[in-house]
Structures are given as C-alpha cells and as structure tokens.
Amino acid sequence: MEFATTGSVRLGYVRALLDYLDNHPNATSATLASELEQRLQDHSLNERIPVPLWSEMMAKAIACSGDEFLPLKLAREINPKHWGVFSYAAMTCKNLAEVASMLVRYETVIDEANDTRMVLLEDRVGLQWIPRMEDLHPALMQVSVASWVVFARRHTGRRDLVADVDFSFDAPADTRPFRELFGGNVRFAQSTTQLLFPKEYLQIPITYHDPESHHILVSQLMQQAANLKQPGELHSHIKRLIVEQLSSGRCTLENVAAAMMIPARTLQYQLEQSGTRFRELLDATRAELARHYLLDPDMSLVDVAFLLGFSEQSPFTKAFKRWTGETPGEFRKRNSH
Numbered sequence: 001m002e003f004a005t006t007g008s009v010r011l012g013y014v015r016a017l018l019d020y021l022d023n024h025p026n027a028t029s030a031t032l033a034s035e036l037e038q039r040l041q042d043h044s045l046n047e048r049i050p051v052p053l054w055s056e057m058m059a060k061a062i063a064c065s066g067d068e069f070l071p072l073k074l075a076r077e078i079n080p081k082h083w084g085v086f087s088y089a090a091m092t093c094k095n096l097a098e099v100a101s102m103l104v105r106y107e108t109v110i111d112e113a114n115d116t117r118m119v120l121l122e123d124r125v126g127l128q129w130i131p132r133m134e135d136l137h138p139a140l141m142q143v144s145v146a147s148w149v150v151f152a153r154r155h156t157g158r159r160d161l162v163a164d165v166d167f168s169f170d171a172p173a174d175t176r177p178f179r180e181l182f183g184g185n186v187r188f189a190q191s192t193t194q195l196l197f198p199k200e201y202l203q204i205p206i207t208y209h210d211p212e213s214h215h216i217l218v219s220q221l222m223q224q225a226a227n228l229k230q231p232g233e234l235h236s237h238i239k240r241l242i243v244e245q246l247s248s249g250r251c252t253l254e255n256v257a258a259a260m261m262i263p264a265r266t267l268q269y270q271l272e273q274s275g276t277r278f279r280e281l282l283d284a285t286r287a288e289l290a291r292h293y294l295l296d297p298d299m300s301l302v303d304v305a306f307l308l309g310f311s312e313q314s315p316f317t318k319a320f321k322r323w324t325g326e327t328p329g330e331f332r333k334r335n336s337h
Contacts (some may be wrong), residue, residue, distance in 0.1 A: 006050035007112030007132055008228075008275035009075060012082035015141070017061060020074050032064045050275040051113045051133055051140075058139040069138040069177045076181075085224060086110055091155055091212040097202035099155075100127060102221075103148070109224045112275070113140050113221075126204060129193040138169040141193050146181055156204045162234030163197040166190035234270060235281060240287045246309040253278040268310035287323040290316075294332045301328055 014169040019038060036057055082085040086109050088104070089124050093099045097286040100118055106118045113136055119126040129141050145165060153161050157167060162183030171188035172178075178186040184196075202292035241259050245251035256278070257267040271277055286308045320328045 006056060007051040008273070009051050009054040009111035009113060010082075010084065010109070011047050011049055012084055013054060013078075013111065014049065016055060016082040017057065017074060017080045020070075020077055021061075023077070024073075024176070026065070026256065029065075032061060032134055036061070046163045048273060048275070050272075051111065051136065054111070054113075055136045055140055058143070061139045062137075062139060068172055072146050072177055072181050075143050075150050078143075078147050078150065083110055085217055085220045087098055087151075089214060089221050090151065091206065091208045092214035092217060093206045094209050094214075095202065095212075096156065096204050097205060099206065100125070100202065103127065104220075106225050107144075108228055109221060111144070112228070113194050114144065120199070121196070123199055124196050127195045138167070141167065141169075145193065146182035147196055149182060152201075152204075155206050155208065157207050158204060160202075161197070161201065163195045165196070166192060166194050168193045176221060181288075235276070237268075238271075238278075238281055239285045243289065244283055245284070246289070247307050249309050251309050252284065285317070285320075290320055290323075291326070291331070294328055295335060297332075298337070303327065 018033055021033040040085060060306060062068060081300045086106060090099045090102055093102065103116045104118050112132060115130045117128040117130055119128060119317065129145055148162055153159050164184035165182045166187045168190055169188060173188055187331040242251055245255055253267060254264045257264040260306055290308060291305060293299050293307060302313050305313045308316060317327055
C-alpha cells in the first residue's frame with residue numbers, strides 16, 4: 001500500500017480532547033491541557049492541523065493520563081461542534097444508509113488519517129478504516145470507529161444498536177471496555193479495521209431528518225471537500241518554483257513567496273493548512289531530484305550538490321543520508337547497471 005506523506009485533521013478533534021480533559025479533571029489533566037494548548041499556538045489561525053501532530057497529541061494524552069481507554073471515552077463525548085458541518089449534515093440525513101454514504105465520500109473533511117470504505121458481506125455491512133499514513137497511533141482509529149457507533153445510537157435514538165469490530169492493532173490486556181462500547185464481538189490483530197453490522201441498520205431513520213437543511217449543509221460539505229483537494233495543486237506549484245530556484249542557492253520561503261506574488265507569511269499559513277511546511281517540500285524536492293541526477297554516471301557528486309543548491313559536496317552528502325539512509329555514493333553503486 002502506498003501511503004500519503006501529509007494530511008490534516010479538523011481542529012475540532014483536538015478541542016474535543018481538551019473539552020474531555022476539562023470535564024474529567026485529575027492530577028495530570030490541567031497540566032496536559034495546558035501543554036496541548038501551547039502546542040496549538042503555531043496553528044491558532046488554522047482550522048486544521050497536521051495528522052501526525054494529532055497522533056502525537058493523542059499518544060501524549062494517553063501516556064500522561066495513564067488511561068489506555070481514553071480514545072473510547074473521548075468518542076462518547078464528541079458532539080456536533082467538534083465535527084462541524086459534517087456532523088450537522090449527517091444529523092439531517094434520511095437514514096443510516098445516507099450517513100454511511102456521507103462518511104465514505106466526505107470523512108476527509110473531519111480528518112485525512114484514513115479513507116472509509118463500505119462493503120456488503122452477505123447479510124452484513126462492513127465500514128472499513130483504510131489508513132492513509134504510516135506509523136499513526138492506534139488511538140486515531142479507535143476514536144474514529146467508536147465515534148461512528150456513538151453517532152448512530154445518538155441520532156437514531158436506538159441505544160440497542162450493536163456492532164462487531166475488527167482492529168488491526170494487537171489486543172490490550174483488558175478488552176472489556178471495547179466490548180462494552182461496541183456491544184458485539186471485538187477482534188484484534190486483524191488485516192483490516194472495520195465495523196460489521198446487520199444490513200437492516202441502514203434503513204433506520206435519523207431523528208432530525210430535514211431534507212431542505214440537509215441539501216444546504218451537503219453543499220457546504222462539498223465545498224469544504226473541494227478545498228481540501230487544492231493543496232496538491234499548491235504543492236506542485238511550489239515544487240516547480242523550488243526546482244527553478246535551487247541551483248541559484250537562494251531557494252527560500254521568502255523567494256518562493258515573492259515568485260508567487262504573495263507574502264511569505266501567507267504562503268506559510270497555506271502550507272500549514274495543507275498539513276506540511278516549506279522545509280518538508282524543499283527536502284522532498286531535493287531528494288527526488290538527487291535520485292534522478294545520481295542515476296547519471298557522468299554527473300559528479302559536486303555537480304549534483306551544486307544543482308540542488310548546496311555550496312559544497314559535504315552538506316549534500318549529509319542531507320542525502322538523512323533523506324534516504326544511505327550516502328550518494330552508496331545509492332549510485334546500488335543502482336548502477
């Protein structure tokens with residue numbers, strides 16, 4: 001599977017975690033909440049933060065609280081303000097089939113940690129959590145999957161709904177909280193994370209169904225989803241400018257922003273919204289070009305270093321090893337024919 005390298009999550013998830021800590025004070029919650037707030041300062045202007053940062057925050061919250069079941073507890077307390085337009089659009093759906101369809105199409109509006117896929121399995125339906133990124137904390141899938149179940153019960157008025165669930169991570173020492181939340185069989189160390197429930201559930205009506213409001217809200221949701229696709233075009237444009245400026249040795253955020261005729265702070269803000277930073281794009285572009293140049297046996301390492309904007313071969317060698325885990329010479333030898 002090919003994983004994405006960047007992605008973002010709606011800031012509402014982080015606010016949900018902070019609200020949970022406020023509502024369940026203990027010896028560590030105040031300190032942890034203060035630390036998380038501090039971590040958000042660089043992203044205070046954004047509605048989204050990078051997925052890896054959210055993963056790191058969840059890991060920190062679990063470690064500091066000593067509560068390995070915090071993700072499940074957090075899922076129970078997520079409310080419409082945390083999911084924003086997505087939540088209100090889902091609340092006005094006709095039935096759970098419409099909600100599931102929205103989840104498949106628009107969950108990236110909430111977070112880009114995963115894609116949701118719906119599959120039909122004889123008399124059951126499977127909602128699958130397909131990760132977009134590597135090395136994310138299992139807490140993220142726990143929060144997402146548990147949130148789906150909590151939402152379905154809350155907005156159908158059916159507290160009796162149960163689901164079997166498969167998780168791709170190993171079983172914890174105590175699996176009882178998982179069984180209590182989902183109500184069905186819970187399996188761990190499976191190939192796919194998924195919820196499994198009877199097909200009949202799809203026809204269960206949503207309590208607050210409102211066709212007119214739903215149409216308006218879905219239109220807003222479609223616009224938000226469209227906006228999330230734009231970072232790919234932004235990144236491509238910036239990478240082209242980086243390539244143009246590299247050999248001059250003056251490839252900086254400020255110079256790229258000037259070429260785009262926007263303030264450097266605006267470019268930095270746009271990149272942070274898309275889940276990355278200028279330095280990450282610069283390194284990724286240099287690494288890609290370096291591999292290409294090194295395949296040409298007639299090009300010296302000094303020439304490659306110069307074309308990538310390095311004044312000497314030594315810093316290029318160190319950078320290439322940081323990017324790839326091997327030296328330029330080792331890469332060239334391994335790929336020689």
